[in-house]
Structure formats: structure tokens, C-alpha cells
Amino acid sequence: MLVIKNLHVSINNKKILKGINLTINAGELHAIMGRNGSGKSTLAHVIAGKDGYEIEGDVLFNGESLLDKSPEERALAGIFMSFQYPVVIPGVNNTYFLKAALNAKLKANGQSELDAMDFLALIKEKIKLVEMDESYLNRAVNDGFSGGEKKRNEILQLLTLEPTFAILDETDSGLDIDALKIIANGVNQYRNSERGILAITHYQRLLDHMKPDIVHAMIDGKIVKTGDMSLAKELEEKGYSFLLYTN
């Protein structure tokens, strides 16, 4: 599904990613763990198509290179990113925003767009999955939302847009334990054999609820170790520094 080949990325001549190779198949949930500054979020944004990076290597999605595509083309092709810091858009109604996004996708797929009534019925079902109050639908996008509410709003978008590949960029940061469970539940609802997920995190606790198939440890722009859930546990117990000596 997603294949990353020898990816090198710099910002202003500073090397951030130093040769990432990664293959995520449909149905798999991969977790990338690493400390602040290890390059995890850069990897997420490079896949999503953010501007401003110097890139070598390639990122293939269903066999096609993503690197020449705009962020919206990638989104319409099925890539979704849950933002570490969801952006506030004052004045733009949350429902209206999501409807615009879903209809952009339906239109790109040659399907008929949903009218306001149908969309409202759909979103009212989806919002239950993330245990948010319906009043959030009538507020401006992320405006005045707490950290946890913003993250739940991201998962609401994930569940509504139903992309084929989801990147979760530190979706667990700033969450209390209840919110964490709700987020994990949402992700698990999304998960199926046709969809791939890349979860980026510092901590093991989100992974306890999501059970990744494969766990990668990232240090200084490189994936230094790949394993299963036991790697996550090991990292949590011993810290990342142990990898520096075992490699």
C-alpha cells in the first residue's frame, strides 16, 4: 500500500530524515516511536505533502509516486493525516468544513455529493463514535477546543472521510486516559483489512489500546529497530538510549 524508499529529507540544508525504508501493507498498523526531534513528524508531513522540504528517494502509494502530487491530490487519493496540532479556522463551521471535505472526495471519485440533510444524518452517527457532544458540530473548526477535543475532532474526520491510509501524528499527546481510550476505540473502528495506518507516538500507552502489527524505533532520522509490540514495551521500560548501544 505505502512504500517508502530510501527517503532523505532536509529543511534549509539540515538533514532530518536519513534514509527511511518502510513498507506498510493494507490491513497493517505500524507504529513509529521516537523521541522529540527524531524526525517522526517530518516523515508524516512529507507523506501528506507539506511544502518546504528538500526530498530525495520516493514515497509510493498503491504503486504511484506521491512526491509530485499536491496535498489535496494525495488526500483525494486516500491519504489522511491526523494533525499533532490541529489548525483552528475561525468562523468556519465544523459541519460545513467536514461536508466540504467529504464532498470534495465524493466528487473526485465520481460519486454524487451529499446534501446538507444527508450529511447531517451521517455526521450525527459518526460523532457518537468519538463520544463528542453534537454542539461541537456547530462550532468553528477547532476554535476554542481543548487539546483532547481537537484530537477527537481529528478522529471524527477520519471516521467520516474514511480514507484508505491514515497517519496519526502524536494523536495521543495531551490526552487523559479516558480520552485516550476513546481515540483508540475510534481508530479501531476505522481499522479493517483494506486500510493501512501509520501511528506516530512517544509512548506505548496508546499502542496498548491499538495493538500495532509492527513497531519501529526511530532515532536521528533513521529507523534503527523494527519489531512487534514487545519492542514498544522495551522502549518504554529502558528508554530510547538502549538502542544506541544495542545497534
Place this chain on the structure above:
Amino acid sequence: MSDIIEKVIEQDYKYGFVTDIEQDTLPPGLNEDVIRTISRIKNEPEFMLEWRLKSYRQWLTMEEPTWAKVRYPEIDYQAISYYSAPKKKELNSLDEVDPDLLDTYNKLGIPLEEQKMLSGVAVDAVFDSVSVATTFKSELEKHGVIFCPFSEAVQNHPELIQKYLGSVVPHSDNYFSALNSAVFTDGSFVYIPKGVRCPMELSTYFRINAAKTGQFERTLIVADEGSYVSYLEGCTAPMRDENQLHAAVVELVAHKDASIKYSTVQNWYPGDPKTGKGGIYNFVTKRGTCLEENAKISWTQVETGSAITWKYPSCILKGDNSVGEFYSVALTNNFQQADTGTKMIHLGKNTKSTIISKGISAGKGQQTYRGGVQIMKNAEKARNYSQCDSMLIGEQCGAHTFPYIDVRNSSAQMEHEASTSSIGEDQIYYCNQRGISTEDAVSLIVNGFCKEVFKELPMEFAVEAQKLMEVSLEGAVG
């Protein structure tokens, strides 16, 4: 983001075309003879000519204001022609209207016939200086509503004109209104009798179409006791090389318990997108008086056109418990300059005013909000809420805010909020990541920013306004 701005700048004026209709036009120049000629062509009663001459003599003693934050080359008032009229006059039905003219309306997407049949909006079509078509007159007459070209009102209702003309904007009020008072050729007159709720929204489409012909429209709306009227004004203009001066005056009078809602969508030619050359100068005086208690006047404006805008729709809240409102969206793009805002003058007790101003600047656009709130000595418990928000798109534009507050009664309650924001790259990226194109994202964000004002517009105007914002930001895809 720089791509967006470039695309916005590159956008052509969608409504730039010229209709080829023969005109009766006075040679350029202004003196008392010209004013006498205008008055004679219009077959006006003596009091009108006297008023015009009084205004002209006043104007000669005045100086063009320079306090606004706008820059433009000096205007040669002797180079302007002060009268222009389509040759065919006195039409009874749409069938008699020049087919070219109807075609013009069709190009603008506002066909009179369709409006007549479908939307229930009565249209007093002002084409240059003489009104050539009026619809729905009989329906309005049934309710005693007078809605007609100003010149017709001068003939048929001179007592109303004499009573109210200049009662809100005196002939000596300011440089541009004095000029208008001297030379205005036509406009609209509305009178809503006691207790009548006007059965339809009244609408006038202005259009400037003759080279070197200044447009001096005069609108007077009187709402008698307990009446209600909603008036819509919208305009587009063809592309021109020379600057066209537009100095209109609008006067509103609301009697006891009466309510006037005045909505404007303005999209005059803003000038060449690359040089700023040739756009309309829009120097307008708009003011309403809440004459007696419980009267209400509400201004809503969406300003996207003109090279230069100088416009402050204001309310004089004289009657106790009267209410004034001002809702504004102004967009300046490319080389456009706007100095706009409002003035709320509280004279009566418990008077209340609300100001919501949204300014958007893109390209090299410069925009100024200038608002005045005056609470006079006897205005016990007057209240004002002001909010002015500015949005910047790109790095070469500017937004400026000058709120003036003058409170002379200690029981007044004043609130003022202001904010400045920009459309951030992060917002665009976030929308993009959700599959929303940059163009749609800009329009989404801008419309979200303007929402509080758009919701004050009548339904069909709200749609038109949203379309106008989209057109103004068209081609914004990076």
C-alpha cells in the same frame, strides 16, 4: 501563498463590457447654467432649482476632503459631463425597453423579466441617469407604497420631496454631497405609509455606462409610523479607461416604530488589476435618521468594487429607544483603496447601536475602518457594541482601524472589539490535507470570516454576495 495572490491579481473584471446605446449628453463642465439646464430637462418645480443652486454655491466655498486614507490624482470637475440620458424615454412595459439594455442585464445575470416573474422583487432599473423601467408598481400602489424614480417623485409628490429632501443630509453637509445636491439627475424615491409592511423587497440596480459622465444618484426613503421596508441596492459597471466619479447621496427617514433595512452589494469596476488604472471613485454619503421613538435603521453592505471607496453609512438615533445597525464586508484587492465605516450618533434615551465591520485586504489593497460613536448629553443609557475585524491575504496589503468614541453621558455602555488575522499557510494546508482545494479553502475561510454580516442580508443577496466573494478571489489555486 504568493501564488494565490498572483492569481487573484491576474483575475479580470468579470462584468467589464459596454452597452452601445445612444445617449443625450451635456458637454463637460459645471456652472449655474448647467444646473439650470438639468433642472429644465427634468421639468422641475422652482424649489428644486433653488435648492440645487444653493447647494452649488455652497459647494464652491468648500474644499475636497483630504482626511481619508486614500490617494488619487486630482479630479477636474470641469472635465465631467453632468447629464446623460438614454434617448428612449417614458416606457410603460419591459417590451419597450431597449433590447441592448435587457441584454446587459442578462449578462449581469439579473434579467428583469425573470425577476418580475420569479423572485417577486420590484426593480427600479437605473441605467445611467434616467430610470427606464419600473415593475410591480401596481402591486405596490395597492398598499399605498410609492416606489419610483426620483424625478417622477419630484413631479408627482413634490410635497414629500420638499419636506424630506436634505432633511438628513443637508445641502451643506460635505463636499461630495453638496456637489450631488447641485447636479443629481435621478435616483429612487420610496415612501411607505403608516402601518404598512412593504409587501416585497425593493431593489434598484445602478450601472454606470457613459464615459466621462459622473453619476450623481439621489435616494430618499421615508418610512412612516409603524411601517417596514427592506431595500436592496446592487451594482456592477463596465470596464473603462478613465476614472469615473460617483458621488451618491442616500437619505433614510424612519418615523415612530418604523424600520428600514438597507442592503448594498457593490461591485463597480476596481481598475486595471495590474496598474490600478481606470476604476470607479465611489464617494458616497449615506445617512439615516431614526426620527422618533422605537425606530430602527439597519445598513448592510458588501463592498468589493471601486478603485476608491469613501463611504460611511450612518445613523442619527434621535428618537428614544431607537436602534442603528451597521454590518459591513469590504474587500480591497490589487490597487483598491477603501476608507469606510460608520457613524452612530446617539441623541435619544436608551438608544442602541451595533457595528460589525469585516475588512479583507489582498494584493496591494489598502483598507481603513473609520468609525465614530457619539453619545450625546441627553442620551441616557445609550449602548454601543462595535466589532471590527481585519483579514490580510498576502504581504503587500494593509489594514488600518480608526475608531472614534465620544461619550458625553456617563450612563452609556460601550464595547469595542477588534482583531487582525491572516489566512495562514497552515490553514490552507489543513484544508488541502482534507481534500479541499486552495481556492475553495480561501473562499471557505473568507466566507466564514464574513458570516456574521452575510446572515444580515436578504436571502438572494446573501447568495449573490457569497458568489461575489468567490469571483473576487477566483483563480486563487496555488
